[in-house]
Amino acid sequence: MELIIKNGTVVTAKETYLADVGVAGGKIVAIAEKLEDPEARVIDATGKYVMPGIIDGHVHLALPFGGTVSADDFSSGTKAAAFGGVTTIVDFAIQMKGESLADAIARRRAEADGKVCIDYGLHVGITDAREEVLREIPEVISNGCPTFKLFMTYDAFVVDDGTLLSIIEKTTDSGGMVGVHAENHKIIGYLTARLLSEGKTAPQYHAVSRPDWCEAEATSRAIRLAEAVGGKLYIFHLTCSRALDEVVAGRERGMPVYAETCPQYLLLTADCYLEPDFGGAKYVMSPPLRTAFDNEALWKGLRDGYLQVVGSDHCPFTMEQKKLGLGDFTKIPNGAPGVETTLPLLYSEGVLKGRISLNRMVEVLSTNPACLFGLPNKGSLAVGYDADIVIFDPDKEVVLSYQDLHMCTDYSPYEGLRVKGYPVTTISRGRVIVENGIFTGDFTHGRFVARRLPQF
Structure with a gap:
């Protein structure tokens, strides 16, 4: 494994449970109570939600x-x-x-x-x-x-x-x-x-x-x-x-x-x-x-x-x-x-x-x-899915202001609103692109996704 997110609370549309999430090759390769790999980078998500x-x-x-x-x-x-x-x-x-x-x-x-x-x-x-x-x-x-x-x-x-x-x-x-x-x-x-x-x-x-x-x-x-x-x-x-x-x-x-x-x-x-x-x-x-x-x-x-x-x-x-x-x-x-x-x-x-x-x-x-x-490999945390993951701190409080946000505007419709709970780490196909308020991604990583609708 290349990355293990440890000690977090996994949240999906149906379940909430404690587990580690293992990532390799841009995919989720394991979800288990305890994952170990000495070669993997470890992110400690204690007290945080791990969500798609x-x-x-x-x-x-x-x-x-x-x-x-x-x-x-x-x-x-x-x-x-x-x-x-x-x-x-x-x-x-x-x-x-x-x-x-x-x-x-x-x-x-x-x-x-x-x-x-x-x-x-x-x-x-x-x-x-x-x-x-x-x-x-x-x-x-x-x-x-x-x-x-x-x-x-x-x-x-x-x-x-x-x-x-x-x-x-x-x-x-x-x-x-x-x-x-x-x-x-x-x-x-x-x-x-x-x-x-x-x-x-x-x-x-x-x-x-x-x-x-x-x-x-x-x-x-x-x-x-x-x-x-x-x-x-x-x-x-x-x-x-x-x-x-x-x-x-x-x-x-x-x-x-x-x-x-x-x-x-x-x-x-x-x-x-x-x-x-x-x-x-x-x-x-x-x-x-x-x-x-x-x-x-x-x-x-x-x-x-x-x-x-x-x-x-x-x-x-x-x-x-x-x-x-x-x-x-x-x-x-x-x-x-x-x-x-x-x-x-x-x-x-x-x-x-x-x-x-x-x-x-x-x-x-x-x-x-x-x-x-029509994005069948996205939208959930499951083995085989793209490792698109957000680590969310439910205790982090932020007062919203355009000065701290990253959108190219000089106002926010929610200026001054205090929110409790905030994303702290964003992972796109296994790559950490935002971590603790720092952008670590690049603009060649993202890709066009060809979609196909399910027969619903």
């Missing part, structure tokens, strides 16, 4: 949006992820108008390969569904990108219902899965025009222009369309009780619909948009923040199994970039930093407050994303 690395299935690195580009590139973004215990991300290859899907993937891989310290995959964003593009879908799936994102809003990306239906059908028949950004585009346009005509331009009106019923309607519509053709469906960044009700109803009808939420929708509310001096712009994201009632409904949805995944939707912009929307909330770049803080937030605010169990946290951050996104 986090799989963040929703990040946007170097994303062109709103006349600018998200502030983290693949190097800075994966480094920040590693400090947060994340060992795999799934980003997006969003098709440009006139571009093939294969070219979109190749373009995105050229931006990432050789510049990532952890493993990554790509969802494919279809924005120009020409007939020849639809014919590409089976090959794209067989080449390791089996998940697609379709936008039910945004002028540059939106697809109509007929296109959505046809892509769900084509993707399902080829062994893939469609995910949606679910908001009603026409309603957003109508409400936005009315607000601007009334001179309501401040950040707070971003949320007013995208009400919860607008998200719920689009969620219901997407589920019904998928149901009509026997397709699977994934809902990205679900924010509210009303949209969750639609997911619950679909699942209770036997529909294979899966949904993700994010820490910001569990912990923050639309009151943040009232922060003075344009501070509310920090929280402009789509869909927007909701209410405390919605926060608690989502925690319950996680606990009860109706929400299967927590992703960060990491899409960071600096305040200077946010100021593109001074005087017009529609021009504020949408997104916030989060890839580094998901794990400590979910533990401190979820597990320690009794909202979800420790095992459920591992399930929604690691095991379920591995299954839903």
Whole structure:
């Protein structure tokens, strides 16, 4: 063995127990009560949790949006992820108008390969569904990108219902899965025009222009369309009780619909948009923040199994970039930093407050994303799996501040929040890449992972 993690408490989606974990060749090769090998490096994890690395299935690195580009590139973004215990991300290859899907993937891989310290995959964003593009879908799936994102809003990306239906059908028949950004585009346009005509331009009106019923309607519509053709469906960044009700109803009808939420929708509310001096712009994201009632409904949805995944939707912009929307909330770049803080937030605010169990946290951050996104050798601690491991100190207390975090922004949505429990060591395929606050990885270690969905 090359590495032994000794005396830790192993935590999986199903079990919690004391054991040593042995690693060789980038894989977990042994889990036992006592492992010994004089040639192995030993990490003492006494008093700490040893968990599968986090799989963040929703990040946007170097994303062109709103006349600018998200502030983290693949190097800075994966480094920040590693400090947060994340060992795999799934980003997006969003098709440009006139571009093939294969070219979109190749373009995105050229931006990432050789510049990532952890493993990554790509969802494919279809924005120009020409007939020849639809014919590409089976090959794209067989080449390791089996998940697609379709936008039910945004002028540059939106697809109509007929296109959505046809892509769900084509993707399902080829062994893939469609995910949606679910908001009603026409309603957003109508409400936005009315607000601007009334001179309501401040950040707070971003949320007013995208009400919860607008998200719920689009969620219901997407589920019904998928149901009509026997397709699977994934809902990205679900924010509210009303949209969750639609997911619950679909699942209770036997529909294979899966949904993700994010820490910001569990912990923050639309009151943040009232922060003075344009501070509310920090929280402009789509869909927007909701209410405390919605926060608690989502925690319950996680606990009860109706929400299967927590992703960060990491899409960071600096305040200077946010100021593109001074005087017009529609021009504020949408997104916030989060890839580094998901794990400590979910533990401190979820597990320690009794909202979800420790095992459920591992399930929604690691095991379920591995299954839903087609990463069969990741997401759990078991012999033969990739040695993607996070050592987590449940007693370490940290006051979150952008000055101490590694994401390329000059603010944190959680600035000043004290969390208890923090990742201290991150291991990617057997290599220690973060240890005791020091980055020890390099940007040639991470690799593109070709994924294949299970038949669930």
